Amino acid sequence: MNTRYVVIFVTALTAGVAVFLTSFRQITKPVADRNEEIFNKRAILSAVGDYLGEGVQVKNLKDEQVLDIFDKQVQQVVLNLQGEEVDGMKAEDIDMAKEKKKADNEKRLPLFIFSQGGENFYILSIRGVGLWDEIWGNIALKSDLNTIAGASFDHAGETPGLGAEIKDNSNFPKSFKEKKIFNGGEFVSINVRKGGAIDQNHDVDGITGATVTSDGVTDMLYDGIKNYLPYFNSLRRQGMLVK
Amino acid sequence: MAETLEKTTTKTAEPLFGKKEKKLITDPLNDNNPITVQVLGICSALAVTSLVWPSLVMAVAVIFVCAFSNLFTSLLRNYIPKEVRMIVQLVIIASLVTFVELSLKFLNYPVYKQLSVYIGLIITNCIVMGRLEAFAMANKPWRSFLDGIGNGLGYGAILVMVGLIREIFGKGSLFASSPFEWKIIGPTAEYSINTTTSTLFGWYANNNLMVLSAAAMFIIGIMIWIQRSYNKKLIDVS
Numbered sequence: 001m002n003t004r005y006v007v008i009f010v011t012a013l014t015a016g017v018a019v020f021l022t023s024f025r026q027i028t029k030p031v032a033d034r035n036e037e038i039f040n041k042r043a044i045l046s047a048v049g050d051y052l053g054e055g056v057q058v059k060n061l062k063d064e065q066v067l068d069i070f071d072k073q074v075q076q077v078v079l080n081l082q083g084e085e086v087d088g089m090k091a092e093d094i095d096m097a098k099e100k101k102k103a104d105n106e107k108r109l110p111l112f113i114f115s116q117g118g119e120n121f122y123i124l125s126i127r128g129v130g131l132w133d134e135i136w137g138n139i140a141l142k143s144d145l146n147t148i149a150g151a152s153f154d155h156a157g158e159t160p161g162l163g164a165e166i167k168d169n170s171n172f173p174k175s176f177k178e179k180k181i182f183n184g185g186e187f188v189s190i191n192v193r194k195g196g197a198i199d200q201n202h203d204v205d206g207i208t209g210a211t212v213t214s215d216g217v218t219d220m221l222y223d224g225i226k227n228y229l230p231y232f233n234s235l236r237r238q239g240m241l242v243k
Numbered sequence: 244m245a246e247t248l249e250k251t252t253t254k255t256a257e258p259l260f261g262k263k264e265k266k267l268i269t270d271p272l273n274d275n276n277p278i279t280v281q282v283l284g285i286c287s288a289l290a291v292t293s294l295v296w297p298s299l300v301m302a303v304a305v306i307f308v309c310a311f312s313n314l315f316t317s318l319l320r321n322y323i324p325k326e327v328r329m330i331v332q333l334v335i336i337a338s339l340v341t342f343v344e345l346s347l348k349f350l351n352y353p354v355y356k357q358l359s360v361y362i363g364l365i366i367t368n369c370i371v372m373g374r375l376e377a378f379a380m381a382n383k384p385w386r387s388f389l390d391g392i393g394n395g396l397g398y399g400a401i402l403v404m405v406g407l408i409r410e411i412f413g414k415g416s417l418f419a420s421s422p423f424e425w426k427i428i429g430p431t432a433e434y435s436i437n438t439t440t441s442t443l444f445g446w447y448a449n450n451n452l453m454v455l456s457a458a459a460m461f462i463i464g465i466m467i468w469i470q471r472s473y474n475k476k477l478i479d480v481s
Contacts, residue, residue, distance in 0.1 A: 005324060006327055009322065009323070009324055009327075009331075010324075010327055010330070010331070013331060013334060017335075020338070021338055021342065021345070024342065024345055025345055028345055028346075028348065028349035032345070032348040032352070035348065035349070036348075036352060039352045039353060133360075154356070156359075156360070157360040159293065159454075160293045160294045160297050161293035161409075161410070161413060161414060161454040162293070162454055162455075168419060209451050209454055209455065
């Protein structure tokens with residue numbers, strides 16, 4: 001076996017594999033992308049899962065229904081860190097993973113405003129780090145911009161049975177309901193407390209055996225929601241909200 | 244460890260599914276189990292077995308990758324240059340894993356999201372490459388394919404057994420995070436204050452050690468102990 005044969009063999013194999021995988025990806029891409037879009041929209045809607053209507057559950061919605069609700073009932077707004085609306089972009093196109101790495105003046109925040117029965121819900125996207133990898137979520141605020149209407153979380157690689165419980169155990173996102181992010185006028189966010197909630201308004205129970213992920217959620221909530229505060233303040237100033 | 248030397252000396256027409264072929268499937272289940280006898284693939288066996296469902300999907304994915312990488316390597320075995328055989332094997336494994344990943348994205352995105360980390364882990368699974376080196380490089384395609392299935396099954400069987408033990412005692416449930424979630428023992432609400440609704444053995448408090456990887460270490464250790472004490476073939480005579 002001479003060197004030439006080795007080089008030719010390896011090149012041919014690699015090229016063959018590359019062509020095969022790329023064409024397979026290209027063929028499946030439209031469906032895969034649509035799957036991803038629906039998956040993400042489902043995650044956003046599950047933050048307001050309790051307000052979708054009588055007996056409607058996000059997991060039971062068909063793919064078309066998810067897209068339909070998004071078209072009809074969700075208004076998409078893109079914000080900068082000063083709380084100003086930015087034109088020319090759609091909130092659903094914002095990739096939070098990329099935004100996190102950008103400089104502050106270039107960061108964009110997606111905001112989804114879901115209307116149901118005359119009430120508006122403000123769905124914020126947040127992203128942070130857990131134990132092994134990134135964690136992210138959607139937090140829905142009621143129109144007082146203080147009370148949490150619901151939450152949904154996801155993660156890239158937390159341990160199943162421990163950190164992954166933020167997503168797998170439905171009790172965890174549920175425990176955020178009706179918590180308040182403000183104490184008086186002061187922004188305090190929500191604390192995921194090890195050993196169990198103490199302050200009924202601002203604490204939720206931590207996950208046993210997943211202290212680092214729990215703390216990650218606490219930090220993510222604080223930093224993530226804080227970014228939206230300038231926008232909320234401007235809404236309040238315009239008198240669009242009842243405080 | 245007790246890796247047996249596989250040799251095939253067949254001259255006459257081979258039956259498609261004869262005694263030897265059957266042995267390729269059954270051997271890795273007990274006498275030559277990749278985890279408990281060859282002690283390969285321990286890393287992922289510790290990492291993914293805290294719940295049954297991920298263990299099961301991981302097992303299926305490994306069976307697929309193991310079988311097909313064995314098949315392709317065996318088909319190419321006479322053309323692979325010795326100097327770069329490891330790299331070639333790695334290319335085959337990596338492309339199969341990528342293929343699995345892309346297919347999942349296409350067929351079932353939520354499952355892809357849930358398992359993407361583990362699917363990637365298959366590339367680093369020592370069993371797959373171990374079988375390519377020890378078997379597929381020296382055997383015919385069909386047998387290599389069966390050997391891949393056998394070893395995947397042997398690996399998967401241990402994975403699911405460890406997953407069962409860990410999930411039942413660690414969380415009191417079965418198939419959590421899958422569509423068939425089923426709570427069997429202990430109080431229903433897992434970490435909230437509300438423990439009024441209880442199922443069987445409502446007094447049972449989840450053993451948190453079981454959720455940690457260390458528990459898998461003990462369980463696999465005990466499995467090896469049990470297996471070695473009744474399987475005469477594995478008793479070390481030296």
